Amino acid sequence: MLLVAALSAAPVGAVELGRGVQAHGFFSQSLVYTSDNNVGGKSDDGLATDMRELGANLSWRPNADWLLSGQVLARWAGASDDGDPRLDYGFVDRSLLSDGDTSLGLRLGKIKNPYGFYNTTRDVAHTRPGIIMPQSVYMDRVRNFYLAAPGIAVYGNHVTKRSDISWSLGVIRPDGDDPELESLFLTQQDPGRFKGKNSWLGQVLTELDGSRWRLGLTLGEVNMQFRPGAGSAFGAGSSRLLPLVLSLERNTEKLSLTAEYSEVRNSGSGYGIPGLDDTNTLLAWYVQGTYRPAEHWRVYLRRGEIYVDKSDREGVRQTVVPPYAMFAKNWTLGVRRDINEWALSAEWHRVDGTLWVSPLDTPFRPVNQQKADWDMLLLQAAWYF
DSSP states (O other): OHHHHHHHHSOOSOEEEETTEEEEEEEEEEEEEESSSOSSSSOBTSEEEEEEEEEEEEEEEEETTEEEEEEEEEEEBTBTOBOOOEEEEEEEEEEEEEOSSEEEEEEEEEEEOOOTTTGGGTTSGGGSSSSSOOTTTSOGGGHHHHHEEEEEEEEEEEEOSSEEEEEEEEEEOOOOOOHHHIIIIISSOOSOEEEEEEEEEEEEEEEETTTTEEEEEEEEEEEEEEEOOTTOSSOSOEEEEEEEEEEEEEEOSSEEEEEEEEEEEEEEESSOSTTTSSEEEEEEEEEEEEEOOSTTEEEEEEEEEEESOTTSTTOOSOOSSOGGGGEEEEEEEEEEEEETTEEEEEEEEEEEEOTTSOTTTSOOSSSOOOOSEEEEEEEEEEEEO
């Protein structure tokens, strides 16, 4: 509460630290209640208060062609995120061409990964389509893995009378040092660790008729190597992920309809475990309608589904984890009120399946504590400058 009071007293608006230097920051505090399973703390039949984010970013533009930018974030979200500060992103940006209608640039450093409509802006609560991201396409369990990665990217933009086309193509090396990767890919914790290998991600986004229509295509190849530790149950395996994301949005004055569809082909080898040395395709989608009844108000309804294996959607062919740990199907109903630099939100989820649920918070080994059908209520206050 002292932190909230301190932020409330801070000056609003970007802080100018010098010529071409700006600082921004944000803070969010959430309350979570779940009928079963833990999300962001001890929320099972109780009120978890330790889901929060605190971040600050700094940018310096010495001239029109150069930009240096970075962000430090502390995030609390259950056992996987304990508030340790980390570099969310940090890069050098060089503008190579800018003639009014067309631009071209290059970024080098820890750069944000283009993935769907929202991955490059998901770090700030005000830019999300809800309190939490649509978990079918943007699962928070692997947020750190997806958000940014060391690499180099070329990007561009072209504007016409009716359209605005932007694109990016990057060569990256994903950050695999995240305990959630073992729990998701290996279905258990292990002394070994994943390490990113050379990968690439590319995206094209198009806006038509003044953003009345938005379309997007994301493609890539993400490679990881597993390095066994002492006593590891797995061999030195590798995984090759081929993501595909199709994004579509229609906007009117009062209503927005957003839909995204994703498939990620996962090919594993060398783990020495049946099921891991195999190929499967993760399938995910969501559709969200957002209605703006008055200025600074929005109400939204979302339906989303995700399946680890599109050929075994109910998870019955495998015997490693409970079948319902292989999928999640949910309805979301939410409301948000913006008051100056504050956003106050409430969100209810009805969920079938536990793929969202981190085994670090609600384990299924050695005794299964997860429940297949559950509800979640979220309340959040978010602030930025």
